[in-house]
Amino acid sequence: MHDPSASPLSPPTVQDADADRRFRECVRRHGWDPDHKFLGGYVDWEWRHSRHAYDDLFTSVRGKKVLEFGCHLGGTAVVLATLGAEVTAVDVDPRFVELTQLNVERHGVAERVRVAHVPDTTHMPFADETFELVSCNSVLEYVEPGRLPGVQREIDRVLARWGFIVILGTSNRLWPTDIHSRRFLMNYVPRRLHGLFPGRPVHSVFPWELRRGFGDYADISKQDQGRLIVDLKAKMGMTGPRLAAFSAANWLLRPIGLHVGFVSPTITMILQKRVGRGAGDG
Secondary structure (H helix, E strand, C coil), X not given: CCCXXXXXXXXXXXXXXXXHHHHHHHHHHCCCCCCCCCCCCHHHHHHHCCHHHHEXXXXXXXXXXXXXXXXXXXXXXXXXXXXXXXXXXXXXXXXXXXXXXXXXXXXXXXXXXXXXXCCCCCCCCCCCCCEXXXXXXXXXXXXXXXXXXXXXXXHHHHEEEEEEEEXXXXXXXXXXXXXXXXXXXXXXXXXXXXXXXXXXXXXXXXXXXXXXXXXXXXEHHHHHHXXXXXXXXXXXXXXXXXXXXXXXXXXHHHHHCCCHHHXXXXXEEEEEEEEEEECCCX
């Protein structure tokens, strides 16, 4: 854990002007706006939000070997490295691998982040139990449903015993509106019938697929009867009536053994691998 008396970490800033120029050029080459908050500003957004899931909420990532699964533009990888983790960032899309490499360079943390293109995430090029924590930030809903169990077994294989999986920002199929497409009720339409409803694709997953699919894991999100998730949302900036409603929903879910991160629009779940059998065991 961090020493409470230590000075707070400064947020990551752009350190390398040349890498910043190349990052912006690469973003434009793909037809995107480098000034968009979820492109050029993504690191800042993740620092203000997802950082709190790794910064002393349940453990410290300082000095730990962390896998950023589905690194996208590298926003979370930069945050993890700034917090002191040794990060391996992977993605199936070579465009995002290139952008992540430029992003960690422009923020001056390239020496703490290894970036790798992994086309098949059911077979990752890492030894068993390599990592102490795996970050899955807004990624598992994009995995093809038929491939998700294999991906989960592989994540379990590379995660050390007693290691953590942090699931954030994952569109919840229980929610009536898909957060990515903004399409109402499409989460309740069977996937095989989605082709009958033209429009933006729906990317969502049921929370029990994530809770059970990795193997024998404890859901430490239920720590202190779910207050851990409520406190996390408060640190992320949720306030007022919205936070009160979030806390009330968590209180109502306690008798059935659930927490509000299980049923909210984006799934928030922190799982810890037990010493017993995992999904990747024979």
